[in-house]
Amino acid sequence: MDNDEHEHVIEVTGLRRVYGGGFEAVRGVSFSVRRGEVFALLGTNGAGKTSTVELLEGLARPAGGQVRVLGHDPCADRAVVRPRTGVMLQEGGFPSELTVAETARMWAGCVSGARPESDVLERVGLSGKAGVRVKQLSGGERRRLDLALALLGDPEVLFLDEPTTGLDAEGRQATWQLVRELRDAGTTVLLTTHYLEEAEDLADRLAILHEGRIAATGTPAEVTAAQPSRISFRLPDGYFLGDLPPLGELGVIGHDVDGRVVRLRTRELQRAATGLLVWAERAGLELRGLDVRSASLEEAFLAIARETSAARQAARAENEQEYAA
Known part of the structure; x- marks a missing residue:
């Protein structure tokens, strides 16, 4: 060989x-x-x-x-x-x-x-x-x-x-x-x-x-791994987003709220999930609809396609502006 x-x-x-x-x-x-x-x-x-x-x-x-x-x-x-x-x-x-x-x-x-x-x-x-x-x-x-x-x-x-x-x-x-x-x-x-x-x-x-x-x-x-993991759950009655532990301390890099449903994004899934569950346990709360998952290849694929297209469009727009000037 x-x-x-x-x-x-x-x-x-x-x-x-x-x-x-x-x-x-x-x-x-x-x-x-x-x-x-x-x-x-x-x-x-x-x-x-x-x-x-x-x-x-x-x-x-x-x-x-x-x-x-x-x-x-x-x-x-x-x-x-x-x-x-x-x-x-x-x-x-x-x-x-x-x-x-x-x-x-x-x-x-x-x-x-x-x-x-x-x-x-x-x-x-x-x-x-x-x-x-x-x-x-x-x-x-x-x-x-x-x-x-x-x-x-x-x-x-x-x-x-x-x-x-x-x-x-x-x-x-x-x-x-x-x-x-x-x-x-x-x-x-x-x-x-x-x-x-x-x-x-x-x-x-x-x-x-x-x-x-x-x-x-x-x-x-x-x-x-380049894409964030996700945690979603329904806020217990009487609780609001501000009642959660500080999201930064949980390693959360982004979030959104849809009614009572909270979705967190993190690159430190274990840290974020552990902190959230410990908080809920100490408060005696049940987090209904709890869903904890790593990013999938499909999510990474779609994110890469979006990011690459956006970067190329921005580069083309900049070139056109330079040409026009």
Whole structure:
């Protein structure tokens, strides 16, 4: 194994992708993926997820920056990289008249060292559909077929672009379990997804793309930790906000009141919750509707999108004012 393959199997530095007309879909993206981890790329529609993944897969050359997969340029060294990677596109586009088994057999003929088709079909739960024509499959079953074909070459690196779109809850859970098994067996997985709970459940690390740039990166816990936790409860009858312990002493950084319901925001959840409960216990009070929770990845994602958009709008407005002056 080459030294540069030992730790990071994917390395992206200053990556740019520009489409016709000058639209810059990827604007200086940098990140790395370690061997044997699941890395998720998140972002709203148009954030640049698929544009980035296509460059990693070697389907196009970047307009700037550098990509290395398994120590090689995936576009220039495609003959070296492609046999060691598996790719699941957003849409497979298989011949509709072929059966599932025929499709897998056809695809296996294009893969070096392909596993038996029956093995991969069983692994994704399609053994019972082997004789069914592709056009008769449901959307979720087609996604499972896409995944089966990506696994035919027993890849070292697996690219999954929206792998559970169209799957029901049971199919999504089965796919998640399969991804975990692949990761545990040493496969490096890079996935894009719209399902934030999917990234939170599966990803060892993730990056949030917004308008072609990385707005945040880290473990799911690190990304969510940047957002405040919340405590909400109903004020006991006869009590008001001013009767609570000093909010600053509880580590509360913000609050709002809706009728009798109080919502507190804090970056020190244990301290705030403990102080509030001790106060209520000493006063002999019951805090009805008490809800204590850390920030979710969804909250972090939405906050990052809002903050990044606001910052960019402010920068554009400042540039326009300077130009006008």
